Amino acid sequence: MTFDPRKAGLTLAAPLLAIVFAVLVTSIVLAAAGDPVGTVWQTIFTQPRPRNVVNIINAASVLYLSALAAAVGFRMNLFNIGVDGQYRIAAFAAAYVAGEAWMPGKLNVLFSILVAVVVGALWAGIAGLLKVTRGVSEVISTIMLNSIATALVAYFLRQVAEKGSNNIHTTTIPASSQLAGFKLVGDAPNAIYTLSVLAVLAGIFYWLLLNRTVFGFNLRATGMSESAAVASGVSVKKMVVVSMLISGGVAGLIGMPLLFGDAYNYGLTFQTGLGFAGIAVALLGRNHPVGIALAALLFAFLNEQSNSLQLKAGVSNDIVNIMQGVIVLSVVIAYEVVRRYNNAAEQRRVAAQLAASRQAEEVPA
Amino acid sequence: MSEPDLIAVRLTDIGKRFPGVIANDQVNVTVRRGTVHAVVGENGAGKSTLMKILYGVQKPDSGTIEVDGQEMSFHSPSDAIAAGIGMVFQHFMLADNLTVLENVVLGAEKLYGSGDRARTRIRELSSAYGFDVDPDRLVEDLGVGDRQRVEILKVLYRGARTIILDEPTAVLVPQEVDELFENLRGLKAEGLTVLFISHKLDEVLAVADDVTVIRRGRTVTTVDPKHTTARQLAELMVGSELPSPSTETSTVTDVVQLSVRDLSLTDPLGGRDLLTDVSFDIHRGEVLGIAGVEGNGQAELVEAIMGMRKATGTVALGDVDISAWSTARRREAGVGYIPEDRHRHGLLLDAPLWENRMLGHQTQEPNRTGPFVDRRGARNDTDRIVAAYDVRTPSIDTTARALSGGNQQKLIVGREMSGNPVLLIAAHPTRGVDVGAQAAIWDHIKTARREGLAVLLISADLDELIGLSDSIQVMLRGRLVGSVDPQTVTPEQLGSAMTGAGVPA
Numbered sequence: 001m002t003f004d005p006r007k008a009g010l011t012l013a014a015p016l017l018a019i020v021f022a023v024l025v026t027s028i029v030l031a032a033a034g035d036p037v038g039t040v041w042q043t044i045f046t047q048p049r050p051r052n053v054v055n056i057i058n059a060a061s062v063l064y065l066s067a068l069a070a071a072v073g074f075r076m077n078l079f080n081i082g083v084d085g086q087y088r089i090a091a092f093a094a095a096y097v098a099g100e101a102w103m104p105g106k107l108n109v110l111f112s113i114l115v116a117v118v119v120g121a122l123w124a125g126i127a128g129l130l131k132v133t134r135g136v137s138e139v140i141s142t143i144m145l146n147s148i149a150t151a152l153v154a155y156f157l158r159q160v161a162e163k164g165s166n167n168i169h170t171t172t173i174p175a176s177s178q179l180a181g182f183k184l185v186g187d188a189p190n191a192i193y194t195l196s197v198l199a200v201l202a203g204i205f206y207w208l209l210l211n212r213t214v215f216g217f218n219l220r221a222t223g224m225s226e227s228a229a230v231a232s233g234v235s236v237k238k239m240v241v242v243s244m245l246i247s248g249g250v251a252g253l254i255g256m257p258l259l260f261g262d263a264y265n266y267g268l269t270f271q272t273g274l275g276f277a278g279i280a281v282a283l284l285g286r287n288h289p290v291g292i293a294l295a296a297l298l299f300a301f302l303n304e305q306s307n308s309l310q311l312k313a314g315v316s317n318d319i320v321n322i323m324q325g326v327i328v329l330s331v332v333i334a335y336e337v338v339r340r341y342n343n344a345a346e347q348r349r350v351a352a353q354l355a356a357s358r359q360a361e362e363v364p365a
Numbered sequence: 366m367s368e369p370d371l372i373a374v375r376l377t378d379i380g381k382r383f384p385g386v387i388a389n390d391q392v393n394v395t396v397r398r399g400t401v402h403a404v405v406g407e408n409g410a411g412k413s414t415l416m417k418i419l420y421g422v423q424k425p426d427s428g429t430i431e432v433d434g435q436e437m438s439f440h441s442p443s444d445a446i447a448a449g450i451g452m453v454f455q456h457f458m459l460a461d462n463l464t465v466l467e468n469v470v471l472g473a474e475k476l477y478g479s480g481d482r483a484r485t486r487i488r489e490l491s492s493a494y495g496f497d498v499d500p501d502r503l504v505e506d507l508g509v510g511d512r513q514r515v516e517i518l519k520v521l522y523r524g525a526r527t528i529i530l531d532e533p534t535a536v537l538v539p540q541e542v543d544e545l546f547e548n549l550r551g552l553k554a555e556g557l558t559v560l561f562i563s564h565k566l567d568e569v570l571a572v573a574d575d576v577t578v579i580r581r582g583r584t585v586t587t588v589d590p591k592h593t594t595a596r597q598l599a600e601l602m603v604g605s606e607l608p609s610p611s612t613e614t615s616t617v618t619d620v621v622q623l624s625v626r627d628l629s630l631t632d633p634l635g636g637r638d639l640l641t642d643v644s645f646d647i648h649r650g651e652v653l654g655i656a657g658v659e660g661n662g663q664a665e666l667v668e669a670i671m672g673m674r675k676a677t678g679t680v681a682l683g684d685v686d687i688s689a690w691s692t693a694r695r696r697e698a699g700v701g702y703i704p705e706d707r708h709r710h711g712l713l714l715d716a717p718l719w720e721n722r723m724l725g726h727q728t729q730e731p732n733r734t735g736p737f738v739d740r741r742g743a744r745n746d747t748d749r750i751v752a753a754y755d756v757r758t759p760s761i762d763t764t765a766r767a768l769s770g771g772n773q774q775k776l777i778v779g780r781e782m783s784g785n786p787v788l789l790i791a792a793h794p795t796r797g798v799d800v801g802a803q804a805a806i807w808d809h810i811k812t813a814r815r816e817g818l819a820v821l822l823i824s825a826d827l828d829e830l831i832g833l834s835d836s837i838q839v840m841l842r843g844r845l846v847g848s849v850d851p852q853t854v855t856p857e858q859l860g861s862a863m864t865g866a867g868v869p870a
Contacts, residue, residue, distance in 0.1 A: 213736050217720070217727050224713045230673055231702065231710035232725035233693030346767040353759045354769075 007342060014334035015284060015295075015327075022326035029322060030315070039313040044305045044320075050188035052304050057185075059300035061196035062257055062271075064293055066278025068199075068206050069251035071287040073138075075210060076223040076243055082127060082142025083251045084275025085149030090120035090248075091255025092153045092170070095266030096160060098259070099171030108177040109260055113198075116252035123149065124248020125241065132237040138244070146275075157266070169267025179260045193261035198253050207289040209246075219243060251275065280328045286335060299324060372434065373398040373527050373558040374419065374450070379428035381414055388414040389425070390582040396527070396575075398433075401549055401559045403569040403590075406579035407602055407799045412562045415579070416529050419560070420452040421445035432527070451525030453516045455532045459504045466500035469519050476522065490521050495551040510541035514548065527558040534568055546572045566595040578602055599800070616650035617835050621683075622819035623647040623670075623788050628678035630665055630843075639665040640676060640843045647788070652810070652820040654834030654851065656827070658863050662843035663823045664705055667792050670821070671695060671702055682788060696725055701781035705792035705823070707770075711777045714766040718758060719747040721765045722780055729784055750779035755805060771802035778806050782813055789813065792823040807833065827856040839863060 023041070030037045048056060066083055073080035080086075094116035103111050127145060130136040161168040181191030210216035222229040222239050230236055254274055255266075263270055281299055285292030302324060306317035374396040381389040389411045396402045406412045417423045419430060421439030430437045432448045439445045442452070459468050469487055470479045477483040487500040496514045504512065513533060520528055534542045549559050549572055563569050569576055570590045578585040578601040585601050623646065630640040640662050647653045657663055669676035672692040679688045682698055696702070702725065704710035712721055723732045723743050731742030747761040754775045758768055765773055774795070781789060791810065795803040810833060814820060824830045830837060831851045838845045839862045849859060 212738055212740075214727050214733050214738055215736065217723060217738055220716075221713055221724060221727075224715055225709070227709045228711065228713055228724065230692070231671070231704055232727065233691065233696050235691065235693070343764075343766055346764060350759055350763060350767040351769075354757045 010338050010342065011286075014338045015291075015331050018284075018327050018331035018334050019298075021330045022323045025326045026319060026323040030319065035315045035319075036313055040309060040315055040319065043309055043312045044302065046305070048301070048305060050185045051190050053185050054188045054190045054192055056297065056300045056304045058193050058196065058257065058261075059303060060293075060296040061193065061199035062254055062274060063277055063281050063296040063299055064199040065202055065250060065254045065257075066274045067281035067285060067292045067296060068202050068278075068289075069247050069254065069275075070279045071282040071285075071292060072206065072219075072243055072247040072250060074223075074282060074287050076219045076239060077226070078240060078243055078247075079139045080124060080127070080142055080244065080247045080251075081139055081279070082124060082145045082149075082275070083247070083254070083278055084273065085142070085146035086120040086123045086248045086251035087254035087275055088153055088270075088272065089123050089149040090116040090252035091259055091270065092156065092266045093119040094252075094256065095170040095173070095259055095263075095270075096156075098173045098177055099160075099265060101174045101177065105176040108174070109179065112177075112259075113195075113253070113256055116256055117249040118252070120252025121245040121249035124244045124251065128241040128244030131244075132240050138240075153266075157268075161267075167267065169265040169269075172265045173260065177260065178264055181261050191261075193257035195257035195260055198256060202250055202253060203289045203293065206250075215242075254278075280324060283328055284331050371398050372396070373432070374560070375431040376415070376419065377429045377431070379415065379418060379425045379430075381411075381418060381423065381425050388582055389418070392428070392579065392582070392584050394577050394584065395587070396558055396560060398558050399553055399556050400574040401553055401561055401572055403561045403563060403573035403576045404579060405563060405566065405569055405576060405598065405602060410579045410602070411582040412579055413531065416452065416531060416560070416562060419445070420450060420529060446523050446525065449524060449526035450529065451520030451523060451527070452529040453513070453520055453531065453533065457512050457516055459512055459515060461505040462503065464501050464503055465498055465507075465515050465518075468504055468515060469500070469522050473519075473523050476524075487518060487522065490518055493551075493555060494521070495548060508541075510537060510544055513537070513541075513545065517548070517552075521557075525557075527560065528552065529560045529562070531562050533561065534563060534565055542568060566598045570595060570598070602800075615835055616815050616817075618649045618651075618817065620649045621646045622649045622651075623821065624679075624681040625670065626679045626681075628666070628669055628676050628680065630662075630669055630674060630676040638843055640669065643678070643843075643845055645838060645845065647819040647821060649787075649817045649819055650814055651835045652814055652822050652833050654822045654824065654830040654837040655840050656824075656830055656837050656849070656859055656863050657840035659825060661840050661863075663840055664792070665843070666840070667702075667705070667790055667821075667823060670790060671700070693728055697729055699785065699787040701786035701789040703774075703777055703781050703789070703791040703794045705796070707773055707777055712765045712773060715764055717764055718751070718756075718761045718768075718776060719744045721776060722747040722750060722761075724780070726780065726784065746783065750776060750783065754779035754809070769799075771798040774798050775802055775805065778809055782809060786813075786818060789818055789820045791820060793825060794822070795824075795826065795829060827859050831856065831859065 027037050030040055066087065069083045069086070070080055094112040097115045098108055098112040101108055123145065124142070127138045127141040130141045131138050157168055157170070160170050179194035181194050183191050185192070210220060218229065218234045218239060221232060222234055222236055226236060255270070258271060259266065277299065281295045282292060284298070285295035302320045306320035309315045309317045309319065372395060376392060376394045379389050379392040392411065392415055394404065394415070404412050404415065414423065418425045421442045421444050430439065432450065437448055439448070460471070463471070466484055466487060470483050477486045484500050490496070491498045496518060498511060498514050498518060504515065507515065517528065533545060537545060549561070552559055561569070561573060570593065573590050575587055576590050576593065576598065577587045578598065580602060588598070588601070626644045628640055628643040629638060632639050643666060645653065655663055655666070665674060668674040670680055672690055672695050679686055681687065682700065687695055687698065708714060713724060723738070726732055731739055731746050733739050744761060750756065751758060751761060756775045756779065757772050765776070768776070778794065789810070794810065795806050798806065810820060822830065822833055831854060834851045837849045837851050837854070837859070839847050839849065841863070847862065849862060
């Protein structure tokens with residue numbers, strides 16, 4: 001593959017401009033509300049302390065998995081909005097299995113992860129089946145499945161929780177299956193989740209699958225032009241079901257680093273909303289494995305750094321949500337502008353090169 | 366022509382450069398008022414750029430525009446509209462869920478409001494020019510011809526005296542083309558001027574009063590269609606003698622390669638059957654042409670043979686019944702497919718050429734090794750196709766979108782000829798392709814035919830059909846209604862057979 005520095009520069013320019021634009025808009029909001037604009041940025045863009053660095057990496061790895069799950073669908077124009085429900089129901093199932101500890105130590109971890117992948121895949125697969133058999137839009141069905149997942153998890157949580165306790169959660173995972181994490185950041189008291197490794201593995205898997213396999217080619221072809229994919233022999237129905245299964249399977253991984261590295265059970269306090277954040281991160285990262293990693297780090301950084309806003313600047317950390325929203329909106333526009341510009345530039349370049357060769361040919365005539 | 370007050374539009378020495386490309390270079394066109402003036406040229410000759418300049422979409426780098434004898438400088442289409450120039454684009458810009466009246470008035474409410482005054486005005490215009498369009502019908506209920514009339518009405522409503530039509534017949538069936546031409550004569554009779562861009566030369570000769578030929582951004586000449594033939598016009602367009610598609614000695618063998626029996630297809634929307642009992646054989650080394658007015662089932666026939674549509678009846682490749690096979694399996698068995706609409710069915714516009722080389726062949730050598738893409742194999746073979754088929758591109762990493770139509774088509778032909786296909790389904794293989802590429806594509810089909818390839822050829826270009834085919838079947842309303850001998854039939858006879866006027870004996 002040839003590397004085109006101009007094209008790469010343009011691709012990077014779009015998200016950078018979006019961030020600058022978001023800072024501007026957020027500043028206007030802050031100023032309008034009479035909040036201290038300078039202090040807010042100082043707080044957010046200060047160098048994070050070691051424990052914050054660990055938190056950022058942990059949050060980013062989870063966001064990364066969530067974004068990958070959405071991105072698999074996006075690459076074939078399949079909008080799996082149900083990552084949120086898929087990861088919660090998968091995490092619940094895995095937590096239940098891990099709590100029951102049918103297997104010893106680390107084997108218990110592996111088995112639970114497998115359960116999470118299967119449950120996530122099946123839950124997403126429902127939407128895939130509905131789409132290919134009944135023509136139900138996956139956007140609608142996955143959103144509805146999110147609600148059903150919430151109700152199901154709440155119901156089963158009651159069933160498995162200790163009776164009479166206010167603390168509703170699955171049985172806590174035995175200590176032999178709890179993962180201590182990596183103490184990679186020097187002075188930090190906390191550790192990086194062991195299962196952050198899943199994010200790295202999933203990223204490599206995603207890249208290999210999409211760019212190096214015939215299946216990935218078919219998936220991307222379907223995303224670029226469904227009619228051309230059909231004419232080329234791709235069975236779009238099969239692709240829809242398989243992609244939903246893969247997307248849901250990856251979604252199943254989202255809760256795993258948290259479950260085995262921090263929460264040790266699935267309860268009312270288990271982190272929610274990761275699925276929707278993943279959609280935004282996938283958009284910002286342009287469904288590219290490296291782009292998504294950068295976007296996940298950025299979002300995790302903003303979330304972590306905004307925690308002390310209330311304390312230091314007297315500003316609600318919800319301001320960061322505004323900023324993230326503006327980044328995503330403006331980056332979508334910026335990518336489209338860059339895409340059109342690149343198309344036009346390439347067409348001009350090709351025409352120019354061909355015109356030059358044509359003139360050379362014309363000389364003898 | 367020398368009377369200045371009879372000149373509606375005069376373009377003098379128009380030049381327009383895009384970075385690296387000269388789109389227009391000293392173009393001179395003089396359009397007499399009250400005439401239909403055609404501008405013809407190959408794809409990429411600069412016709413569209415010229416019209417966009419006249420309509421104010423683009424500014425010329427040099428040259429002058431005169432309208433009714435006055436020099437003009439247009440900064441936007443609204444300046445052009447104010448000067449009485451309107452343009453109807455090839456792709457309609459109508460809101461389906463609004464009525465004709467609402468569509469016409471949209472954006473021009475200041476002229477006659479949006480109520481009864483506007484309705485009256487539309488009725489006046491419609492009857493004055495013989496349009497017969499009801500202002501209160503919903504656009505979604507209208508056919509293509511009527512939609513085009515609505516587009517023309519929009520332009521007239523805004524007071525245009527000179528109307529530019531960009532490839533107006535591209536979307537029409539022959540009867541609609543006749544109606545359009547009747548409308549254009551109506552406009553002309555009322556003193557309006559029509560500028561008509563096309564590369565369908567027979568149509569140009571049928572309707573135009575003057576024809577200006579553009580080649581590579583320059584005006585070649587303006588001719589009188591009464592004393593010019595389509596062939597002369599085509600030669601002016603390309604600047605050389607035209608190649609002819611005629612085949613040499615027959616290479617037809619007696620081995621049946623494709624056997625289609627009783628192929629029928631019902632319309633999922635409940636209309637008349639799309640295909641009814643279609644049966645034919647193609648032998649190795651034979652080109653079977655299907656002649657027919659577009660929309661008579663040719664596209665459906667192709668898609669049924671490719672396995673993209675479920676039809677009843679049998680399709681056999683050699684001795685093997687492939688009726689139940691998927692598209693992928695048919696392709697793997699050696700069926701090549703040049704689709705009618707290369708953008709919809711033949712290319713991934715945003716993917717590089719080497720990935721487009723894989724499309725349709727992604728499960729075959731040299732594009733795969735096991736479950737993985739064989740990048741090196743695919744890229745090397747793309748290099749081979751680019752060289753062998755003269756695809757003009759800077760690199761195989763260029764996206765398909767950046768290539769001209771002719772070069773895209775050459776890539777598709779090269780791809781579909783790869784891997785020794787036994788059957789080629791070629792739907793309009795040279796549509797929208799310049800003459801040089803057309804000759805090359807014909808040569809490739811002829812060469813492959815000599816080597817035993819069976820070809821199903823669908824084409825609207827009757828010269829191509831007669832020249833390449835060993836036998837021709839005529840298709841009408843989803844049925845094969847007769848066969849003609851390409852050795853003896855004339856395009857005129859074939860044309861009348863296609864409309865159901867009977868097959869010549």
